[in-house]
Amino acid sequence: MxxxxxAAVQERGGRMVGKxxxxxxxxxxxxYLVGTLERFNNAKRAEEKxxxxxxx
Amino acid sequence: xxxxxxxxDGTPVAFDATKILNAITKANKAVEGEPMTPTDLLFVTxxxxxxxxxxxxxHVEEIQDVVEETLIQYDYAxxxxxxxxxxxxxxxxxxxxxxxxxxxxKLTYAPAASEDLKxxxxxxxxxxxxxxxxxYGSEGAKFFIxxxxxxxxxxxxxxxxxIHIHDKDFYMLTETCCQxxxxxxxxNGFSTGHGHLREPNSIESYSALACIAIQANQNEMHGGQxxxxxxxxxxQGVAKTYAKEYKKAFAAYMQIRGELTDGETASLTKAxxxxxxxxxxxxxxxxxxxxxxxxxxxxxxxxETPPCGRAAQGQADQDANWEPDDFPKPRRxxxxxxxxxxxxxxxxxxxxxHAQKSTNRRTYQAMEAFIHNLNTMNSRAGAQVPFSSVxxxxxxxxxxxxxxxxxxxxxxxxxxNGETSIFPVQIFKVKSGVNYNPxxxxxxxxxxxxxxxxxxxxxxxxxxxxxxxxxxxxPGDYNTExxxxxxxxxxxxxxxxxxxxxxxxxxxxxxxxxxxPRLGIExxxxxxxxxxxxxAMIDLVFRQLLHRFKIQCAKKVRNYPFLMGEGIWLDSxxxxxxxxxxxxxxxxxxxxxxxxxxxxxxxxxxxxxGESEEAQKLGLEIIGHIRRRADxxxxxxxxNFSVIATPAEGxxxxxxxxxxxxxxxxxxxxxxxYYTNSFHVPVYYPIKAFRKIQIEAPYHALxxxxxxxxxxxxGDVCGNPEAFETIIRYMHxxxxxxxxxNHPLDRDPICGYVGVIHDVCPRCGRREGEAVSxxxxxxxxxxxxxxxxxx
Numbered sequence: 113m114x115x116x117x118x119a120a121v122q123e124r125g126g127r128m129v130g131k132x133x134x135x136x137x138x139x140x141x142x143x144y145l146v147g148t149l150e151r152f153n154n155a156k157r158a159e160e161k162x163x164x165x166x167x168x
Numbered sequence: 169x170x171x172x173x174x175x176x177d178g179t180p181v182a183f184d185a186t187k188i189l190n191a192i193t194k195a196n197k198a199v200e201g202e203p204m205t206p207t208d209l210l211f212v213t214x215x216x217x218x219x220x221x222x223x224x225x226x227h228v229e230e231i232q233d234v235v236e237e238t239l240i241q242y243d244y245a246x247x248x249x250x251x252x253x254x255x256x257x258x259x260x261x262x263x264x265x266x267x268x269x270x271x272x273x274k275l276t277y278a279p280a281a282s283e284d285l286k287x288x289x290x291x292x293x294x295x296x297x298x299x300x301x302x303x304y305g306s307e308g309a310k311f312f313i314x315x316x317x318x319x320x321x322x323x324x325x326x327x328x329x330x331i332h333i334h335d336k337d338f339y340m341l342t343e344t345c346c347q348x349x350x351x352x353x354x355x356n357g358f359s360t361g362h363g364h365l366r367e368p369n370s371i372e373s374y375s376a377l378a379c380i381a382i383q384a385n386q387n388e389m390h391g392g393q394x395x396x397x398x399x400x401x402x403x404q405g406v407a408k409t410y411a412k413e414y415k416k417a418f419a420a421y422m423q424i425r426g427e428l429t430d431g432e433t434a435s436l437t438k439a440x441x442x443x444x445x446x447x448x449x450x451x452x453x454x455x456x457x458x459x460x461x462x463x464x465x466x467x468x469x470x471x472e473t474p475p476c477g478r479a480a481q482g483q484a485d486q487d488a489n490w491e492p493d494d495f496p497k498p499r500r501x502x503x504x505x506x507x508x509x510x511x512x513x514x515x516x517x518x519x520x521x522h523a524q525k526s527t528n529r530r531t532y533q534a535m536e537a538f539i540h541n542l543n544t545m546n547s548r549a550g551a552q553v554p555f556s557s558v559x560x561x562x563x564x565x566x567x568x569x570x571x572x573x574x575x576x577x578x579x580x581x582x583x584x585n586g587e588t589s590i591f592p593v594q595i596f597k598v599k600s601g602v603n604y605n606p607x608x609x610x611x612x613x614x615x616x617x618x619x620x621x622x623x624x625x626x627x628x629x630x631x632x633x634x635x636x637x638x639x640x641x642x643p644g645d646y647n648t649e650x651x652x653x654x655x656x657x658x659x660x661x662x663x664x665x666x667x668x669x670x671x672x673x674x675x676x677x678x679x680x681x682x683x684x685p686r687l688g689i690e691x692x693x694x695x696x697x698x699x700x701x702x703x704a705m706i707d708l709v710f711r712q713l714l715h716r717f718k719i720q721c722a723k724k725v726r727n728y729p730f731l732m733g734e735g736i737w738l739d740s741x742x743x744x745x746x747x748x749x750x751x752x753x754x755x756x757x758x759x760x761x762x763x764x765x766x767x768x769x770x771x772x773x774x775x776x777x778g779e780s781e782e783a784q785k786l787g788l789e790i791i792g793h794i795r796r797r798a799d800x801x802x803x804x805x806x807x808n809f810s811v812i813a814t815p816a817e818g819x820x821x822x823x824x825x826x827x828x829x830x831x832x833x834x835x836x837x838x839x840x841x842y843y844t845n846s847f848h849v850p851v852y853y854p855i856k857a858f859r860k861i862q863i864e865a866p867y868h869a870l871x872x873x874x875x876x877x878x879x880x881x882x883g884d885v886c887g888n889p890e891a892f893e894t895i896i897r898y899m900h901x902x903x904x905x906x907x908x909x910n911h912p913l914d915r916d917p918i919c920g921y922v923g924v925i926h927d928v929c930p931r932c933g934r935r936e937g938e939a940v941s942x943x944x945x946x947x948x949x950x951x952x953x954x955x956x957x958x959x
Contacts, residue, residue, distance in 0.1 A: 126941040126942060126943045126944075127941065127942045127958075128939035128940065128941055128942070129918060129939060129940065129941075129942055129945070129958050130918035130934055130937075130938060130939045130940050131937070131938070131939040132937050133917060133918055133937065134936045134937060135914050135915065135916055135917075135925050135929070135936050136587070136914065136915040136916075136917060137912070137913075137914050137925075138588050138590070138625065138913040138914070138915070139910075139913075140625060140878070140908070140910050141290060141817055142655050142656070142815035142816065142817050142845075143593060143628070143653075143654045143655040143656045143815055143876055143908075144290075144291065144555065144590070144591075144593060144654050144655060145588070145590045145591075145593070145625055145626070146290040146291070146590065147587070147588075147590050150281070151280075151287055151290040151291070151292075151293070152287065152290055153284055153287045153288055153289075153290070153817070153818060153820075153821060154284045154287075154821055154841060155820040155821025155822075155824070155841050155842040156290070156817060156820055156821070156842070158821075158840060158841035158842055159820060159840075159841075159842045159845075159851055162840065162851050162852040163851040163852070163880050163910075164851065164852060164853070164854050164880065165880050165881060165882045166855060166856060166857035166860055166879050166880050166881065167856055167857065
């Protein structure tokens with residue numbers, strides 16, 4: 113439970129960082145890379161979600 | 169008459185009969201053979217007012233109806249017609265305005281997160297001022313092109329989703345992209361239009377000017393910019409840096425060990441280095457040392473040469489300008505030639521080793537700066553960074569190799585906080601005999617490229633050995649090596665000028681894509697019908713490409729002060745400022761693209777090319793047919809009509825949305841939010857990597873304007889260098905032109921972890937959005953030095 117964790121740490125006097133900071137997910141569209149999925153248009157988001165891995 | 173009238177937006181304003189009078193007067197003046205005197209005009213106006221009273225009308229549309237009716241009633245037919253046209257035209261403009269204003273409202277008030285229109289292109293941040301400003305311009309331009317420029321049927325075909333005219337907002341302005349040869353550009357320097365830059369003389373300047381060239385050209389074209397021979401170009405900067413470092417180190421050694429004055433050092437070093445038949449070069453350090461040892465030092469240094477140090481300065485030394493440098497030192501003339509020779513040989517050993525190391529260090533920093541600059545110069549419209557690409561891998565010179573290695577190492581290290589760099593797109597050119605086989609001179613760099621790609625997604629790999637690329641290749645001539653734009657665009661063949669089937673100074677002029685799945689749906693399983701529809705649509709696209717080409721041809725060199733004015737585009741150097749660019753543009757490509765071959769095959773035969781051999785056969789026939797049509801058109805026009813596997817981004821969702829509205833949800837065709845990219849096997853379809861490559865490779869040969877094949881790997885396979893190499897080699901052997909491996913690349917900006925992150929960061933254990941204690945990060949930093957500093 114994140115809230116409890118952070119409360120526990122704060123009780124011990126520790127400073128917390130990272131609240132509401134997301135992970136960066138770099139993906140390729142058309143050949144270019146894009147630093148974050150948030151900028152993908154709806155269709156490309158749907159496509160990225162559908163991508164399956166190809167076993168070697 | 170009414171006291172007030174009601175405007176279209178519902179607001180009341182005071183009635184003014186002169187407005188009616190003016191409108192009738194204007195309409196009457198617009199026609200011939202029906203003159204109305206002022207009395208006539210007043211008469212009609214009064215009749216209109218009387219009718220308004222009688223019928224108690226006050227809405228502006230009603231008033232206009234009465235004006236029409238009255239003009240007709242009193243036999244002013246021509247004036248009435250002019251009035252009706254005037255009314256229609258204004259109605260159209262009002263509609264236009266309200267349509268466009270709706271778009272502007274969305275752009276202005278909706279956040280990008282909720283408005284797809286603002287995320288059409290992922291490189292534009294639609295929430296920023298310049299991102300929004302770009303969209304205002306772009307949407308306004310598209311409206312203008314649709315309504316005032318395009319032939320009606322072509323405009324309709326675009327709007328209803330039969331075709332997609334890419335970069336339509338730039339229709340009246342420029343071309344897509346260019347492969348920039350930096351080598352001739354740097355020679356004697358160049359001008360960006362705002363200032364002249366001297367020829368660069370160090371690797372730092374080479375890398376800085378490369379960014380500037382890409383940036384300057386970017387602002388004159390609407391697509392990407394690429395350096396096709398980055399290694400060859402940077403090698404020259406490396407060589408200049410090495411020569412300077414060598415001379416500096418050589419002189420320093422001579423001065424310190426020979427205890428010479430500044431002047432003596434300068435003249436002696438110059439005398440020795442000038443007497444040699446060669447310049448210091450990285451790969452020739454040994455030969456240089458031999459030549460140095462073989463010099464006749466007795467002849468080189470005449471006894472009577474006065475030192476240019478103290479003696480020449482005379483009295484000046486005795487005043488306040490006294491420097492520690494001026495301590496009495498042994499004059500070099502007193503040194504026997506044998507001692508000078510010995511000194512020079514020792515100086516060479518030091519200089520060669522020092523120059524090598526320091527040039528390498530400077531090259532790394534220059535490559536690092538190059539990447540940082542290209543990720544941070546928000547200088548393209550909309551505060552975007554330029555869409556940049558660099559191709560490299562085949563220069564086997566020591567200098568070229570140093571540039572490649574350091575670019576790769578800087579890419580592997582990542583940006584300031586270890587982030588993956590998004591630009592430039594990097595393309596490693598694979599060629600047997602150069603870097604493909606273990607015995608090849610650049611095989612080590614190929615290996616390094618794969619290691620970096622497995623971590624950073626770049627470089628991608630292009631294959632000169634693919635038959636359609638190899639056909640143009642002449643060993644040792646970079647201009648005949650295929651180069652790609654990051655997005656996948658390629659140019660090499662040239663029907664306009666078969667003597668110039670080269671890469672540099674060329675690019676795509678414009679491209680337009682077919683909605684292939686729609687033709688598949690419309691054909692209802694009838695293949696002959698499909699080809700009829702396809703041919704008609706290809707005809708339309710060719711007509712549209714030529715319509716745009718004509719507009720492009722009317723431009724002059726001064727419209728492109730950098731691209732054409734600096735001679736970057738092939739043959740443009742020979743033109744004057746006011747010359748039309750028509751003839752040089754003919755080196756470029758006019759391109760037809762397509763999306764959704766998989767959905768087309770589903771619609772036609774029930775299965776896509778990943779699922780069935782027959783579908784694959786049909787798929788190759790369809791794309792082969794488009795290619796044949798392009799080749800025929802090339803022959804007929806002498807222009808480079810070509811076929812591209814469209815790099816659809818905005819388009820991926822547009823066609824399918826229209827088609828689903830029109831045809832409903834068709835399984836395997838319109839049931840997802842996107843059409844599959846070009847000839848790709850659908851991303852959702854489970855298939856082995858090798859099989860996917862095998863299926864897609866033959867389409868590379870057909871799509872002469874560009875193509876790419878991706879394989880999606882999970883983190884484990886990717887972390888296995890042998891597996892990674894096997895896949896790249898398989899692409900090479902199957903005749904793929906351009907390919908890459910995708911793998912999830914996530915990063916936690918809090919603890920700096922780079923790799924796959926599912927729900928929980930494997931390093932610091934936080935979930936997305938959760939906080940973690942600084943204490944814990946400090947502990948982690950002891951194990952992982954790349955944890956960012958949070959204090």
